[in-house]
Amino acid sequence: MKSDIEIAQECRMAPILQIGQSIGLTEDDLELYGKYKAKVSLDVWERIKDNPNGKLVLVTAITPTPAGEGKTTTTVGLGQALNRIGKKAIIALREPSLGPSFGIKGGAAGGGYSQVVPMEDINLHFTGDIHAVTTAHNLLAAMLDNHIHQGNTLNIDPRQVVWRRVMDLNERALRHIVIGLGGRLDGIPRESGFDISVASEIMASLCLATSLMDLKERFKRIVVAYTYDGKPVTADDLKAAGSMAVLMKDAIKPNLVQTLENTPAFVHGGPFANIAHGANSIIATRLGLKLADYMITEAGFGADLGAEKFFNIVCRYGNLKPDAVVLVATIRALKNHGGVAKDRLGEVNMEALEKGTENLLKQMENIQKFGVPVVVALNQFPTDTGEELDFIIRQCEGLGAEVALSKVWSEGGAGGEELAYKVVSAANRPSDFKYLYDESLSLKDKIHSICTEIYGAEGVNYTAEASKMLQRFEELGYGNLPVCMAKTQYSLSDNPDLKGRPTGFEVTVREVRLSAGAGFIVALAGTIMTMPGLGKVPAAEKIDIMANGEIVGLF
DSSP: OOOHHHHHHHSOOOOHHHHHHHTTOOGGGEEESSSSOEEEOTTHHHHHTTSOOOEEEEEEESSOOTTOOOHHHHHHHHHHHHHHTTOOEEEEEOOOOHHHHTSSSOOOSEETTEEEESHHHHHTTTTSHHHHHHHHHHHHHHHHHHHHHTTOTTOEEEEEEOOOEEESSOOGGGSSEEEOOSSGGGOOOEEEOEEEGGGSHHHHHHHHOSSHHHHHHHHHHOEEEEETTSOEEETTTTTOHHHHHHHTTTTTSOEEEEETTOOEEEEOOOOOTTTSOOBOOHHHHHHHHHHOSEEEEEBSSSIIIIIHHIIIIIHHHHTOOOSEEEEEEEHHHHHHHTTOOGGGTTSOOHHHHHHHHHHHHHHHHHHHTTTOOEEEEEEOOTTOOHHHHHHHHHHHHTTTOEEEEEOHHHHGGGGGHHHHHHHHHHHTSOOOOOOSSOTTSOHHHHHHHIIIIIIOOSEEEEOHHHHHHHHHHHHTTOTTSOEEEEOOSSSSSSOTTOOSSOOSOEEEEEEEEEETTTTEEEEEETTOOSSOOOOSSOGGGGOEEOTTSOEESOO
8 A cells, every 4th residue: 555655756746837827826926936836926815805705615523533534635635526526626724833744643734645745845844934933933032032131121020921932843841941041141041931833823823814914913912921010011012023024924925736636725824723723824715715616624623623713713803604514534533432442443333433423423513503514524444334334324414414425535536526516515505604602702701602512511610820811811901802722632621531522521721821913812721732742753763865855754
C-alpha cells in the first residue's frame, strides 16, 4: 500500500495559473510561489464582492480518537466529488503547524487519494505565513520588554505582563521560563513562557480579519499587560501595530493550491481548535463563496470544538451563514468510543458500537441546535460489516440526518459522489442558522450555554482567579465578546478519559484570557496546554531527505 507522500509525489499537478483560471482568477490576481503555489491578491475582492454567494458547507466530526476519522480527507474528497458531478467547488483548509508535523499527529493535508498538493510544501514552510505570525507576535513581545527596560513611561506592572512569546514547534521546556537574567543591559527579570505559534492571538486575528486595515485595527486592540493601577496596556499604546501589520502584509493573502484531482483549494491560516477557534481565514472563505457554487470549509477537531466556534465566533465576524454541515465518523472510531481497544477495532462488537454511537448522536444534536441541515459521512473501512453500517444509518436517520458512505481515501472524488449528491440536496434545503447565545449575555452565561448545551455538562465551576478575571474583563468593557473554550479535544467533557457521551460531569474553568484583538475571551478548562510537547517517538525521527531532494517519512 502506498503512503500518502508517495501518492502525492506521483500525482500530476496543473500549473497554478491554470487552477486560478478555472475559478475566474487572472494572472494579475496571482502572486506566484513557484509553479504550483500562489497567493491571491486582496484586490480581487473589489471585483467579485457583488457576485452572488455560493453554498457554504462546513465539515466537522465526532470526538477524535486514535482510530482516526478522516475529516480533512473528507473535506478534500468532497470537493473533488462535487466537481465530478458537475458542480463548481472550492475547498478551504487551515495551514498545518510544524509542531504537529514533527510531533505526534503528523501533517494535515488530507490522505490517500484525497490530498492537497504540493503536500511536502504545505506541511512544511509553505509560503511563510506561520513564520510571519511568529515574527509579528515576537516583535510585540520585544517592544513590550524594551519599553519596560527603557523607563516604563506607561507604568506597566511586570508582574501583570500577559503577552508571552511563540514558536512553531512543540517545546515543553519553554512553557514556563524566566527572562531578563544577566546584567543591567539584559532586560528586566520576570517570569514568562512560550506558546505554539498557532495559539497566538496574531494567528486568530489573521483568520478573523476581513482586510489588512481590519487586521491592523485588531492588532491595536491586543492587550499585552496591565499597569500598576490595573488599566490595560495595548499594542497601540506601544506603537507596535503598524510594524506588525507590515510583517503580515503578505501573510494575509490567501494561498491557492490544488487537490490531487486539480480541485482549487485555499489553504490559509491555522489556529488550533482546542486553544483557539480552529478555522481557516474569513478572507479565504468569503473569496471562495464568490468564486464557486460550493465552498467547502473545515473546522478543527470534533463538532463540540471547531463547529461550535465556527458558528459562534467565525460566522459572527464574517457574516457567514452555513447551508449544510458534514459530520464525519467511522465505525472503528465509534467502537473505540464504546470502549474497544485500538488493536481490536476490526472485530464486530455491536454493544460497543451502540454505546459509542451516542457520541455521534450528541454531535448531531449539537449541530442541529444551530439550525443547519446535517449529512453524516461514514468513512468506510474493509472491516466494516453490513450489520454495523445499517445500525448507524438507522440511528442517524432517526434524528433527521442523511448518511452517505464515503471511500474518498481509497478512491478520491469517485468514492465521494454519494456524499456529494446528499450534500447538494441538504445545502439546497432551508437553513435556519442561528447562534447558540446572544452576545449581550454575561461571560459566565455564555460559558454555561456552551458547557451545558454542547458538552452536556450539568454545570460549570470556576477557580477564584477565573471568576475574578471574568468580572474584571466585564468591568473593562469586554463582556460583549464571544467565548472561545479551550479544552481537550478527546472528550465532550474537560476530562480526556471520558469517552462516548459522558453524563453527570461538570466543567471546571481554571483560567481565562483576553484576546481583545481577535475578539473573544478564552476560557481554559481542564489541563489544556498552549504549548504542546513532543511524544516519546516524534514524527521528526522518521522524516528525511534524499540526495535527489525527495522527502520521505512525512505524512
